[in-house]
Each structure stands twice: as structure tokens, then as C-alpha cells.
Amino acid sequence: MPKVKTRRGAAKRFKLTGTGKIKRKRAYLRHQLSAKTRKQKRTLRHSATVDSAYARGIRRLLPYG
Numbered sequence: 001m002p003k004v005k006t007r008r009g010a011a012k013r014f015k016l017t018g019t020g021k022i023k024r025k026r027a028y029l030r031h032q033l034s035a036k037t038r039k040q041k042r043t044l045r046h047s048a049t050v051d052s053a054y055a056r057g058i059r060r061l062l063p064y065g
Contacts, residue, residue, distance in 0.1 A: 002029050004064075006064060007061040007062070009065070010058060014062065016062070022058055024054050025047055026043075026045075029044040029045070
């Protein structure tokens with residue numbers, strides 16, 4: 001059987017945790033940072049998990065993840 005290709009764009013954006021959840025980076029930390037509070041920027045530095053509604057679709061893009 002041929003191997004399934006991984007979608008490289010998705011592979012660069014998402015990682016799997018040990019329990020199988022999908023980790024992602026938070027948005028809104030690219031520009032206009034002077035308008036955001038310290039607390040807001042600090043929170044945005046941490047990763048988040050993908051919502052279960054989207055997880056199935058992302059898992060399909062990462063067949064060997």
C-alpha cells in the first residue's frame with residue numbers, strides 16, 4: 001500500500017500531546033502589540049488545545065501524528 005502524505009502546512013502548525021489532544025498557537029500576537037496589555041500578551045504566549053469540533057478535520061491532515 002502507498003503511504004499517505006502529511007499536509008505539511010498543518011504539521012507545522014499543530015502538535016499532538018501525550019493524551020492525543022491537538023495543540024495550537026494562539027493568534028493576535030503579530031502586530032499592534034503596543035495596544036495590548038501585558039497580561040493579554042503573556043496569555044497569548046501559551047499554547048492552547050484545538051476545539052473538539054475542529055479536531056477531527058485536523059487529525060485527517062496529520063495521518064501519522
